[in-house]
Amino acid sequence: MRTQLQVLLKIVFEQSMTQDNYETSPNFISGLVSKAAGVLPLVDGAQLPGGGTRIVDGYSSFYPVPIGDSGELVLIDGGIDKHAKKLERFIKQRELGLGAIKAVLLTHAHRDHIGAPHSLLNRGADIKVFVSAADGEVLQGQRRGEGKLQILTDRIPGLDAAIPGIEPEIIEDGETISFGDQLKIKALAVPGHTRGSMGFKISGSSDGSNVLYIGDALDLTTNGAKNAAWLLSGDTKTSEQSIIDLTYRMIREGDEIDSVIPAHSGDSSFNNLRAFRAAQKARELRAVNFSARRHTAY
Numbered sequence: 001m002r003t004q005l006q007v008l009l010k011i012v013f014e015q016s017m018t019q020d021n022y023e024t025s026p027n028f029i030s031g032l033v034s035k036a037a038g039v040l041p042l043v044d045g046a047q048l049p050g051g052g053t054r055i056v057d058g059y060s061s062f063y064p065v066p067i068g069d070s071g072e073l074v075l076i077d078g079g080i081d082k083h084a085k086k087l088e089r090f091i092k093q094r095e096l097g098l099g100a101i102k103a104v105l106l107t108h109a110h111r112d113h114i115g116a117p118h119s120l121l122n123r124g125a126d127i128k129v130f131v132s133a134a135d136g137e138v139l140q141g142q143r144r145g146e147g148k149l150q151i152l153t154d155r156i157p158g159l160d161a162a163i164p165g166i167e168p169e170i171i172e173d174g175e176t177i178s179f180g181d182q183l184k185i186k187a188l189a190v191p192g193h194t195r196g197s198m199g200f201k202i203s204g205s206s207d208g209s210n211v212l213y214i215g216d217a218l219d220l221t222t223n224g225a226k227n228a229a230w231l232l233s234g235d236t237k238t239s240e241q242s243i244i245d246l247t248y249r250m251i252r253e254g255d256e257i258d259s260v261i262p263a264h265s266g267d268s269s270f271n272n273l274r275a276f277r278a279a280q281k282a283r284e285l286r287a288v289n290f291s292a293r294r295h296t297a298y
């Protein structure tokens with residue numbers, strides 16, 4: 001039974017990479033998954049606040065973010081495809097080489113987020129891969145990652161979340177990394193989905209917006225936020241608490257956020273994370289409607 005399920009999962013993974021038509025149509029699998037999960041759909045090629053582009057890769061997505069006007073890029077996450085075909089297409093369309101990618105920051109070490117760094121390192125690219133210490137162990141194959149589905153796929157050759165030979169740069173909670181003159185990326189721990197899950201707050205981009213790439217710590221729906229499905233997470237309750245804690249922290253530290261961008265749902269624009277505080281008051285994340293509360297002061 002388990003073997004049949006594993007074969008089925010492998011087929012879904014492979015299909016999710018071959019159904020793409022980058023220019024003209026959304027990914028079949030990601031469309032299906034968004035609908036089933038009731039979250040905002042992923043829009044391939046969408047231009048995001050802060051200058052990033054959403055590349056939908058199967059049912060996951062990742063983002064090249066420009067480093068000022070230098071023609072260089074930072075990647076947030078890396079999608080599914082271990083050959084990084086869509087990334088290559090993105091780079092070629094802009095008449096850049098793969099050397100334009102200076103770093104990859106991984107929100108966590110799940111198989112559907114590591115495709116690009118796997119491909120780039122395999123080709124001998126000189127890139128740094130930043131990840132939390134806990135998820136760095138998974139990348140290095142020192143332990144299995146969290147999440148019920150991940151535990152299952154980990155046993156299928158090629159579907160585990162390890163990258164052979166990787167020596168990740170460990171990034172700590174609260175640490176800020178600078179790229180070029182302006183771009184700053186602050187790591188914010190949001191454990192639960194995986195032990196070392198992190199959000200990345202990007203500031204100093206050309207449009208002046210502050211953007212929080214949140215990975216799989218939450219998904220956005222038309223009614224607000226919700227946690228990733230239990231099947232995909234290590235500990236959903238901890239993940240939910242992490243988002244509430246993050247909200248208080250952002251308010252306390254005066255960190256403004258314009259947009260939150262999850263990996264498996266569309267993004268949402270709002271002035272800051274205060275809506276999450278309202279969510280805590282309501283004791284139910286999904287009860288919050290971000291768009292309705294966008295201009296409300298708490």
Ligand SMILES: [Zn+2]
Pocket residue numbers: 108110193216232
């Ligand atoms: Zn994940």
